[in-house]
Amino acid sequence: xxxxxxxxxxxxxAGYGRTRVLEGIDLMIGKGEFVALLGASGCGKxxxxxxxxxxxxxxxxxxxVGGRDVTRLPPDKxxxxxxxxxxxxxxxxxxxxxxxxxxxxxxxxxxxIAARVAEMEALLGLGGLGGRKPxxxxxxxxxxxxxxxxxxxxxxxxxxxxxxxxxxARIRLTVRHEIRxxxxxxxxxxIHVTHDREEAMVMADxxxxxDKGRIAQLGTPExxxxxxxxxxxxxxxxxxxxxxxxxxxxxxxxxxxxxPLNRAAxxxxxxxxxxxxxxxxxxxxxxxxxRRLDVQSxxxxxxxxxxxxxxxxxxxxxxxxxxxxxxDGSVLVDCPEALPPGSDVLVRVPASGLFLFAAPADGxxxxxxxxxxxxxxxxxxxxx
Amino acid sequence: MSAPTxxxxxxxxxxxxxxxxxxxxxxxxxxxxxxxxxxPLLNLLIWTVAERxxxxxxxxxxxxxxxxxxxxxxxxxxxxxxxxxxSIAVFTVAGSLALAIPAGYALARLKLPLRNLILLxxxxxxxxxxLPVYVNIARLxxxxxxxxxxxxxxxxxxxxxxxxxxxxxxxxFSAVDRDLELAxxxxxxxxxxxxxxxxxxxxxxxxxxSAIFVFLESLDEFTGSxxxxxxxxxxxPLLLYSAGAGGNYQIASITALLLLVPSxxxxxxxxxxxRADVLAKxxx
Numbered sequence: 001x002x003x004x005x006x007x008x009x010x011x012x013x014a015g016y017g018r019t020r021v022l023e024g025i026d027l028m029i030g031k032g033e034f035v036a037l038l039g040a041s042g043c044g045k046x047x048x049x050x051x052x053x054x055x056x057x058x059x060x061x062x063x064x065v066g067g068r069d070v071t072r073l074p075p076d077k078x079x080x081x082x083x084x085x086x087x088x089x090x091x092x093x094x095x096x097x098x099x100x101x102x103x104x105x106x107x108x109x110x111x112x113i114a115a116r117v118a119e120m121e122a123l124l125g126l127g128g129l130g131g132r133k134p135x136x137x138x139x140x141x142x143x144x145x146x147x148x149x150x151x152x153x154x155x156x157x158x159x160x161x162x163x164x165x166x167x168x169a170r171i172r173l174t175v176r177h178e179i180r181x182x183x184x185x186x187x188x189x190x191i192h193v194t195h196d197r198e199e200a201m202v203m204a205d206x207x208x209x210x211d212k213g214r215i216a217q218l219g220t221p222e223x224x225x226x227x228x229x230x231x232x233x234x235x236x237x238x239x240x241x242x243x244x245x246x247x248x249x250x251x252x253x254x255x256x257x258x259x260p261l262n263r264a265a266x267x268x269x270x271x272x273x274x275x276x277x278x279x280x281x282x283x284x285x286x287x288x289x290x291r292r293l294d295v296q297s298x299x300x301x302x303x304x305x306x307x308x309x310x311x312x313x314x315x316x317x318x319x320x321x322x323x324x325x326x327x328d329g330s331v332l333v334d335c336p337e338a339l340p341p342g343s344d345v346l347v348r349v350p351a352s353g354l355f356l357f358a359a360p361a362d363g364x365x366x367x368x369x370x371x372x373x374x375x376x377x378x379x380x381x382x383x384x
Numbered sequence: 385m386s387a388p389t390x391x392x393x394x395x396x397x398x399x400x401x402x403x404x405x406x407x408x409x410x411x412x413x414x415x416x417x418x419x420x421x422x423x424p425l426l427n428l429l430i431w432t433v434a435e436r437x438x439x440x441x442x443x444x445x446x447x448x449x450x451x452x453x454x455x456x457x458x459x460x461x462x463x464x465x466x467x468x469x470x471s472i473a474v475f476t477v478a479g480s481l482a483l484a485i486p487a488g489y490a491l492a493r494l495k496l497p498l499r500n501l502i503l504l505x506x507x508x509x510x511x512x513x514x515l516p517v518y519v520n521i522a523r524l525x526x527x528x529x530x531x532x533x534x535x536x537x538x539x540x541x542x543x544x545x546x547x548x549x550x551x552x553x554x555x556x557f558s559a560v561d562r563d564l565e566l567a568x569x570x571x572x573x574x575x576x577x578x579x580x581x582x583x584x585x586x587x588x589x590x591x592x593x594s595a596i597f598v599f600l601e602s603l604d605e606f607t608g609s610x611x612x613x614x615x616x617x618x619x620x621p622l623l624l625y626s627a628g629a630g631g632n633y634q635i636a637s638i639t640a641l642l643l644l645v646p647s648x649x650x651x652x653x654x655x656x657x658x659r660a661d662v663l664a665k666x667x668x
Contacts, residue, residue, distance in 0.1 A: 055566050075569040082570045088563040092585050101581075102571035153571055 006031035006189055007052070007157060012061035014044075014051050021047045022213045025061070032187040034180065036194055036204035038236075044213040045193045046085075049159055052191065054078050065156060081150035082159040085166070087142050089134040095145045096121070096130030102153035120148040123182070140171050147179070151186070158183070160192040164199060176203055197237060201225070209233050227271065231280055231357040239282040239355050241331035243306055247356070249273035254356065256304060261327045263305040267351045278359040281349070283331075289348035290322060290335040297348075304354065306331075306347040313338050431637035451634035461623055462639060469619040472534060472609075473602040476541040480549040480598045481591065483542070488553025489583070493562075503554065506547050514607045522611040532616035540608035545598035552597065556590020557583065593654055600650050603643065 005028035012025040021044045029035050037045040050056050052063060054075035062071045070078050081102070089098050099120050100113040108116070121127055124144040134142055143163060150158060160179075164172045180203045183190050194200050200207050201221040209216040209224065209232075216236075217229040228234035235242075247256045254273045258264035281304065291297065293307065308326035315321070319334040324347055333347055431437070432451070434444035455462040491499050509517065521540060522531060530536035560583050568578035584591075606621040614622055620643055627635040 053566075053570060055569075074575075075566065076572045076574055080570065082567070084563050084567060086561070086563055088561065088567040090564055090567070090582055090586075101568070105572045105577070149567075149571070 005029065006033075006066055007191075008064045009052070010062045010064075012048070012051060012058045012063070014047055014056060014058045020213060022051070022058070025213075025215060027208060027215070027218070029189060029191065031189055034183055034190045034192065034203060034205045036192045036200035036207045037210060038194060038197060038200040038207050039210035039216075040236075041195060043210040045195075045210050046161060048210070049082075049161055049191060049193045052157075053080055053082050053159055079156040080159055081153055081155035081157075082161060083143075083146045083150050083163045085162045087134075087146040087163075087166075089142055089145055089149070091134055094131050094133055095126065095137065095141075098134070098145055099130075099148045099152050101149065106153070116152055117148075120152050123151075124148050139166055139168070140175070143167060143175070151182075151188075155188065158188045158190040160190065162193055162195070164194070164196075172199075179203065209236060211236075228282075228355055231282060231355075231360075234282040234355045234357070239284050241283050241285060241333075243281045243326055243329065243331065244359060245279045245281050245304070245356075247273075247276060247279050249276045261307055263307070263346075265304045266301055267304070267354070268302070269351060269356070274356055274358045280357045280359045282355040282357070283349045283353050285321065285332040285334045286319075287350065287353050288333050288335070289350075290324070290333050290339065291346055291348070292339065293344040293346050297346075303348050303350045306349065308345055308347060310339050310341050310343045310345055312341055428637045428640055431633050432641055434634060452638060455635055455638045461618055462620075462635075462642070465618045465620050465623045466642065468534070468617060469603055469621075472537050472541065472617075472619060473599045475534070475538045476545055476602040477595045477599050479538060479542040480545045481553075481595055483546060484549035484553040484594060485584075485591065487550050488555075489557045489579070491550070491554040492557035492560075499554075503551060506550050509543055510547060518608045518611040521608070525612055531612060532614075534613075534617055537609050537613040537617050537619070540612050541598075541602040541605055544605060544608065545601045548597040548601065549594045552590055552594035553587070556587040556594070559590065560586045596650050596653055600646060603646055 007027075007029040009025055009027040012022055013020065014022040025048060027035075037048060039045045047056065051058050054070070054073060054077075058071065062069060064070065065078065089095075090101070093101070096114075096117050100117045103113045103116055117130065121130055124147060126141065126144055126148065129137065129141060129145075134145065137145065143166070146163065163179075164175055167175060176199060192200070192203060204221060206219060207221055207224050208218050211232050217224055217233045219227075224233065225237050228237055228239065231242075243261065245256055245262060246259065247254050249255070250273070252269045252271070252273055254267045254269060256262065256265045256267070289303075306324075306326050308324040308331070310322050311325050311330060312323040313320055315338075319336050320338040322333045322335060322339060322345075324331050324333050324345060326347070331347065339345060430444060433447050433449065435446035435448040435450060437444035491502060494502075518540070525531040525536045530539070564582050564586065565578050568582045569575065573581060603619075604621060605619075606625065609617070609619045609622055610625070613619065620639055624636055624639040624643070627633075627639060
């Protein structure tokens with residue numbers, strides 16, 4: 001166990017009854033770090049947060065905070081404060097009493113509590129609202145009261161359970177930055193559960209991607225975005241276009257034979273290539289090159305070129321989004337100029353934006369999640 | 385002269401008759417219903433102020449309040465049994481709540497299959513005919529010296545009232561979101577403290593309603609009080625029974641009126657305290 005880990009989880013297993021929700025979670029979080037637990041609904045992220053908070057006991061493994069084993073401690077002895085998804089404000093208490101409750105438990109004097117509550121109200125822009133009941137506050141105000149209640153006790157660890165999911169999209173963007181700025185100013189170790197990729201990216205120092213109760217990848221937002229460790233992570237981070245390829249690989253080199261759907265290419269990757277054979281190529285819709293099949297290009301190697309036909313063009317703003325059919329599947333390609341539907345085209349994917357993984361053993365790679373396929377599991381995961 | 389008038393008036397009369405045919409049966413049914421509901425009550429009210437009333441007179445011969453004086457006279461048992469009834473009801477409420485709060489809370493947080501089984505078990509005493517149950521209890525209490533004591537009557541009433549108390553308390557506690565409790569635990573409250581600060585205040589309206597139910601059930605209870613309490617402990621229903629059986633309708637009616645007061649107060653209070661979302665959870 002490294003010394004700089006403030007909160008450390010070791011081999012955590014948890015579940016309800018016979019269903020195992022978490023399996024073998026290992027996680028080290030430094031003091032003052034902001035970590036986002038990112039995953040689709042049902043991946044176990046909320047269970048993990050509640051296990052850390054002590055609302056559920058893990059069936060195996062240990063949780064340590066600052067070197068102290070808290071695995072079996074009740075929630076009130078852990079020095080953590082949580083902001084619930086529903087906020088869980090007490091409806092029979094005013095906003096000020098909600099915020100001051102934790103201090104009352106600590107036996108603070110009445111004047112000291114009033115001062116601290118006023119400080120919290122000022123910090124969170126709740127001035128003059130202290131006398132109101134939660135039912136008399138707007139969603140954004142309730143969220144801030146819940147945050148104030150958690151911050152007032154000056155917790156060692158702040159736990160956020162999708163605190164932004166009940167807010168308007170517009171407010172959410174500003175609150176993201178407010179929470180992040182506050183966290184950095186106060187230096188509180190924070191764990192934030194979310195299913196929103198962008199939210200996790202802009203708020204967190206590090207992101208933990210959970211898939212079916214396991215950690216799929218752990219790293220900085222940039223590392224996860226540019227170097228996804230698995231097809232699942234790549235899909236979750238927006239590389240939803242998927243094309244099957246046959247390739248011969250050695251070291252960092254990938255040689256792709258010409259096929260009905262692609263031209264021959266030789267690539268040098270900045271990371272070790274997957275084993276030779278059937279590959280699943282994933283890429284995002286941005287930073288691609290789309291041109292007519294009959295137009296010659298001067299561009300050299302370092303990219304794969306896919307042959308397809310434009311099926312539809314829409315304008316979501318910024319660039320034109322083309323649905324390009326390639327073999328049995330289709331991909332989405334953003335391009336500054338619109339090509340009419342029916343055009344035969346070449347989609348050029350530069351090696352830097354290309355993620356290659358061994359194709360799943362069961363069935364062809366073409367059957368795996370793709371952005372254009374409305375019923376794909378990946379799409380469901382992302383919109384859930 | 386009359387013939388043209390009649391023929392002129394005919395269409396209007398027809399409308400009037402049709403109107404009458406539409407209204408008359410409905411008015412009759414409504415009137416009959418009102419009579420069935422309020423007739424006995426009115427009769428009771430008249431009896432409370434009747435001095436002399438016997439067959440074949442449709443109404444009392446003399447009116448007066450002399451029986452009220454007799455009921456509330458120091459020699460009359462009314463005040464004494466009123467005090468007995470109310471104190472027994474208060475003890476019963478305290479006893480039932482003391483059991484129903486922990487039981488209801490545990491049931492509200494239990495898994496469903498087991499929970500329904502236990503809730504059903506609380507119904508069991510109601511499933512058997514009252515009489516044999518109370519006769520047996522009376523025999524048992526007699527052996528251990530509880531017969532004819534206030535404690536004995538309270539125990540019988542608690543068993544009876546526990547069904548309402550536990551069912552309503554379980555519903556009231558289920559209506560409190562678990563996260564509200566966890567939020568308090570999370571900020572450093574012990575389990576008991578979180579219960580006292582969050583769960584109990586939020587469940588209070590439901591618990592209040594269950595207390596009122598139990599109070600009224602105890603006030604009205606006759607069979608158990610009769611077998612276990614009489615003749616040493618006289619509650620209002622027992623007084624009502626002996627007055628009614630002795631043919632003293634004035635005293636019986638005045639006692640009945642006394643029993644009516646808490647019931648009406650109860651209806652008003654329940655409407656204020658029992659929220660629909662708590663009621664909806666009863667038996668869930």
